[in-house]
Amino acid sequence: MPGKSEKYTTVDFIAEAVQCSVCGGKLQIQKSKNRQITTIKSGAIQAREVRKVCCVNPSHPVEVSSELAQLVPRGQRYGYDLIVCVGLARYIHRMQRSEIQESLWHQDGVQLSAGSISELCDRFLLFLESLHIANSPALRIALQDGYPLHIDATCEYGKGGLFVCIDGRHGWVLNAARITTENEAELHPVIEKSCELFGDPVSVMRDLGKAGGLAVQPLRKRGVVDLICHFHFLGAIGKKLFDTDYGTLRSSLKKSRTCGELRTLLRDLRNNTISEVYSGKYGSGVMREDLHSLILYLLEGKKGKDAPYPFSLPHFDTCRRYLEAEILIEKWLPEPRSRVEQTVLKKVGSILSSVEKDDRLRAIMFELEKRLTAFNELRDILRLSDDELPSVYSSKTDNASNSQRMGIPCEAVALLEKIKKKTTDYHNDIRCRVAQQKKKNIALARSTPEKIILTYLDRYGNRLFGHPVKMDTDGRIIFVAERTNNIPEHFFGREKRKIRRRVGRAHLGRDLEEQPAQAALVANLNSQEYVKIVCGSLDRLPDAFAALNVNYNSPLVRSNKDTILQQRICALLDDKK
Numbered sequence: 001m002p003g004k005s006e007k008y009t010t011v012d013f014i015a016e017a018v019q020c021s022v023c024g025g026k027l028q029i030q031k032s033k034n035r036q037i038t039t040i041k042s043g044a045i046q047a048r049e050v051r052k053v054c055c056v057n058p059s060h061p062v063e064v065s066s067e068l069a070q071l072v073p074r075g076q077r078y079g080y081d082l083i084v085c086v087g088l089a090r091y092i093h094r095m096q097r098s099e100i101q102e103s104l105w106h107q108d109g110v111q112l113s114a115g116s117i118s119e120l121c122d123r124f125l126l127f128l129e130s131l132h133i134a135n136s137p138a139l140r141i142a143l144q145d146g147y148p149l150h151i152d153a154t155c156e157y158g159k160g161g162l163f164v165c166i167d168g169r170h171g172w173v174l175n176a177a178r179i180t181t182e183n184e185a186e187l188h189p190v191i192e193k194s195c196e197l198f199g200d201p202v203s204v205m206r207d208l209g210k211a212g213g214l215a216v217q218p219l220r221k222r223g224v225v226d227l228i229c230h231f232h233f234l235g236a237i238g239k240k241l242f243d244t245d246y247g248t249l250r251s252s253l254k255k256s257r258t259c260g261e262l263r264t265l266l267r268d269l270r271n272n273t274i275s276e277v278y279s280g281k282y283g284s285g286v287m288r289e290d291l292h293s294l295i296l297y298l299l300e301g302k303k304g305k306d307a308p309y310p311f312s313l314p315h316f317d318t319c320r321r322y323l324e325a326e327i328l329i330e331k332w333l334p335e336p337r338s339r340v341e342q343t344v345l346k347k348v349g350s351i352l353s354s355v356e357k358d359d360r361l362r363a364i365m366f367e368l369e370k371r372l373t374a375f376n377e378l379r380d381i382l383r384l385s386d387d388e389l390p391s392v393y394s395s396k397t398d399n400a401s402n403s404q405r406m407g408i409p410c411e412a413v414a415l416l417e418k419i420k421k422k423t424t425d426y427h428n429d430i431r432c433r434v435a436q437q438k439k440k441n442i443a444l445a446r447s448t449p450e451k452i453i454l455t456y457l458d459r460y461g462n463r464l465f466g467h468p469v470k471m472d473t474d475g476r477i478i479f480v481a482e483r484t485n486n487i488p489e490h491f492f493g494r495e496k497r498k499i500r501r502r503v504g505r506a507h508l509g510r511d512l513e514e515q516p517a518q519a520a521l522v523a524n525l526n527s528q529e530y531v532k533i534v535c536g537s538l539d540r541l542p543d544a545f546a547a548l549n550v551n552y553n554s555p556l557v558r559s560n561k562d563t564i565l566q567q568r569i570c571a572l573l574d575d576k577k
Contacts, residue, residue: 008036013065015052020063025056027063037072039079041109047072054517056118070546080111080127082543087116088122090540091522094501126473126516127545132521134548135534142533143167149174149201149224151191151212152488153182159230164520165186165194166488168205169479173491174198176520187215200224202432202468203481207232208460228463229485230382235458237378238310241449242369245364250315254363258322259299261351266295269344278340282347286342290332295338295348307386310375322355323365374449379532381422383415385483397402413469416483420465427461428452441461491523 030053038044049068052058089095089103104110112120132139148168155161162181165175175194179186196203199293203225206212213226220226240334253259269292272280275536278287298321306312323327329345337345433450447455467481468568499515524530531537535544 004146008044010034010048011042012048012050013068014050015063015064015065017052018069020054020056020060022060023056024053027052028055030054030062035072035077035194037077038110038233039071040081040085040110042071043109047247062241067551070543073123073546073550076123076349078116078123080545083120083127084542084545086120087110087128087522090117090121090502090524091124091519092496092497092525096502096504103291122516124470125516125522127548127550128521128525129518130548130550132524132542133197136535139172139530140198141527143169143198144420144466146202147198148203148205148338148468149191149194150205150482150485150487150492151216152185152207152485152492153179154188155179155490157184162493162517163190163491164488165191166491167201168267168482168487170527170529171487171491172524172527173520176517178260182209182211184211184214188218191215192217194434195219202470203227203385203466205229205482205485205487207485208236224482225466225468226463227465227467227481227483228460229483230384230464231484231486233456233460233464234375234379234382234384235308236576237453238375239457240452241375242310242313243367244370244446246310246316247315249319249361249364249368250493252358252364253315253319253355256354256358259318260352262295262299262348265347265351266292266299269295282343283340285338287338287340287344288333291341291344294325294328294332295483298322298348298352311379311384311386316365316372319355319361322352323362324353325349328530350381371449374453378453381426383417383419409469409480412480413477416465416467416480416533419483423457423461423464425507427454427457430457491520495520495523509531 015027017027019025029050032048032050035047035049036044037047047068051065072082085108086100089100090097095103097117100117101112101114112191133482137471147170150166151164152166152170153161153163161179162224163177163179163182163186164173164174165335174197175190177186177380200222201224204219205227206214207229215226217224259520267280268280268282269287272278273287273292276286276289278285299318299552301321306314317426325348329348333345349368350531430450430453434448434454437448437450467483469477469481472481525538535541
């Protein structure tokens with residue numbers, strides 16, 4: 001970009017109108033106005049705009065150049081094509097600001113500061129939001145056959161969060177808003193705005209949160225089916241079953257320092273073993289590699305990614321391996337054993353003795369085993385395998401349009417019917433078990449697993465099923481609502497990965513707090529159907545922004561829970577001056 005002392009190439013933009021748009025009278029040149037503008041197409045130039053005014057009545061609107069208006073927003077310096085280029089690079093291609101700077105300079109000869117890139121990103125998001133709202137009638141037509149609405153919020157460390165409304169059929173983000181906390185007062189307006197723009201959904205899928213239930217209450221009154229996510233339902237039961245005992249188990253294992261001592265032992269064996277011969281503090285001699293494998297297995301188990309708690313209990317599995325160590329030793333390291341192996345195994349036994357001799361720990365393991373059996377019984381009935389859980393979901397593409405994860409629709413309907421029947425039978429069976437426990441006068445300090453599960457089934461069972469089904473004119477099933485809320489869960493996971501790539505940080509508390517809600521709408525640009533409706537193609541996105549005729553002179557305001565208070569502080573300080 002030319003410096004202050006360099007001259008820009010001057011390009012004239014003369015108002016195209018030949019008569020007044022109000023009275024049809026003749027026009028005369030009013031004045032010319034010079035602006036320095038930068039676009040991808042023309043680079044940095046001096047735009048001289050020649051404006052015209054009505055000869056009959058000068059108070060009529062001034063005629064300006066429509067060609068210039070198509071290139072750059074009124075009163076701004078950077079063109080629509082540059083705004084789109086920077087926005088797509090930042091939010092679609094996950095590029096960092098330095099990478100965008102380098103790309104623009106080498107490919108297009110455009111030089112921008114890091115601050116300018118941030119401002120262009122804000123303008124991109126604001127234009128995209130306006131484009132989304134302006135095209136809501138066309139999008140509503142695309143959704144007129146009915147759509148399931150998925151709602152969810154993510155909050156980080158008390159710094160506020162993001163609430164999204166997603167169309168479960170296409171995967172489109174319909175609306176998003178920053179929230180201070182997950183409460184009805186903030187969720188309800190976002191949901192109602194989505195319905196105002198795109199029509200009422202055929203169903204709502206949500207978690208068990210009280211705020212979400214209250215926020216969708218008006219929809220229930222209008223006949224919209226209110227569904228509870230099977231994953232969140234089972235997860236809530238699991239936490240209720242395990243939290244107390246599992247927390248105690250975790251603390252006990254930490255206090256025993258068993259893990260740290262085993263790691264120290266394994267490190268010593270690795271550092272002092274060469275070609276199956278060990279020479280160190282535990283003696284000298286032949287040591288089988290399976291001894292290393294044994295200790296590593298006691299520490300980490302079978303290597304693999306754990307499902308989220310409570311769908312996996314890693315500390316429970318670790319403790320169970322500790323308690324089964326003697327059986328493993330006999331199986332993996334049969335006699336005869338070298339002297340150094342005997343010494344090391346004696347050390348292993350000494351390390352594990354604190355766990356093996358802890359009767360309280362064994363009692364906790366016994367209770368957790370019983371509760372885990374009850375949990376897995378319900379999990380099998382609901383058919384929630386690890387592949388269906390959000391944390392183990394991995395998409396080969398960020399295209400959210402293919403959001404239907406339940407397979408072939410007719411098979412999904414049949415599966416839901418089977419799950420519903422088994423759940424109903426199980427509900428009746430659990431009710432009988434609890435009744436028998438009462439007859440036997442079983443008085444326990446804590447609720448039994450059966451009683452906990454029965455409480456949740458009584459409270460939420462009527463919202464687990466009733467998923468709307470859509471058919472074509474021939475009566476074939478073409479769509480069925482999801483039975484989990486994984487769509488927004490996966491959306492949040494993808495967005496966090498994108499932010500990590502953009503900012504280059506692992507801890508995203510501050511970045512998530514400052515992420516504008518409009519950034520959620522960028523995910524829609526991965527859908528070809530959405531892009532075709534709002535602008536035809538991404539190449540025509542700059543023209544679509546220009547057609548909005550919206551002017552933004554200030555950067556996007558990043559809202560958080562203290563914004564209003566900070567504004568008040570500034571006002572109070574100004575009053576004192």
